[in-house]
Amino acid sequence: MLKDTTNNDLITLIRAEPKCKRGFTMSMASRLRRKRGWNWEDTLVKRIDSCYSYEAYRLGGASAILPDILAISNRFGKIMVIEAKSGTTDYLMVPREQVERSLRFLDSFRLYPNRHFVLAFKFLRKRRLKQGGYEKRDLREYHKEFNIKLQKGERAPDIICTYGGNFYTISKGLKKHVELPDFRMPFL
Numbered sequence: 001m002l003k004d005t006t007n008n009d010l011i012t013l014i015r016a017e018p019k020c021k022r023g024f025t026m027s028m029a030s031r032l033r034r035k036r037g038w039n040w041e042d043t044l045v046k047r048i049d050s051c052y053s054y055e056a057y058r059l060g061g062a063s064a065i066l067p068d069i070l071a072i073s074n075r076f077g078k079i080m081v082i083e084a085k086s087g088t089t090d091y092l093m094v095p096r097e098q099v100e101r102s103l104r105f106l107d108s109f110r111l112y113p114n115r116h117f118v119l120a121f122k123f124l125r126k127r128r129l130k131q132g133g134y135e136k137r138d139l140r141e142y143h144k145e146f147n148i149k150l151q152k153g154e155r156a157p158d159i160i161c162t163y164g165g166n167f168y169t170i171s172k173g174l175k176k177h178v179e180l181p182d183f184r185m186p187f188l
């Protein structure tokens with residue numbers, strides 16, 4: 001026996017989103033990832049703001065053509081542009097486009113004698129498993145200064161940070177281990 005469907009049922013069927021393994025829709029999972037990133041950026045801004053003679057600002061979302069955070073100390077003549085990444089995977093990546101935009105932005109503040117491009121990574125206490133679900137692990141944070149000199153016209157590499165603290169660049173399809181110096185954040 002066929003059931004009569006109304007237009008409302010048809011609209012509901014069209015709008016149905018595929019579900020992730022844990023019952024989340026794809027948009028819910030995406031919103032959760034963005035919220036984790038926003039929380040990490042907000043935490044960094046609050047920590048830096050609590051330091052003497054520093055001010056920090058979140059500059060926009062993922063669609064902005066700006067870095068995640070700008071931190072300034074006029075007293076010390078220091079400016080920091082920060083790209084913040086947070087997640088539950090075994091590695092986090094800063095795409096080359098974000099590296100390039102941060103370097104361009106930082107270059108426009110030539111009056112500051114101490115200019116730093118900082119990569120701030122936070123690995124959450126839970127690790128996402130491939131088959132779904134999570135397992136517990138230690139929380140880890142890394143603050144590194146991007147000090148790789150680029151030739152004029154050279155594209156920046158993608159930067160990868162692993163949970164174990166290893167750093168890699170990916171450029172022209174080649175993965176290379178790099179040693180980035182630790183950056184002492186003002187709140188440490």
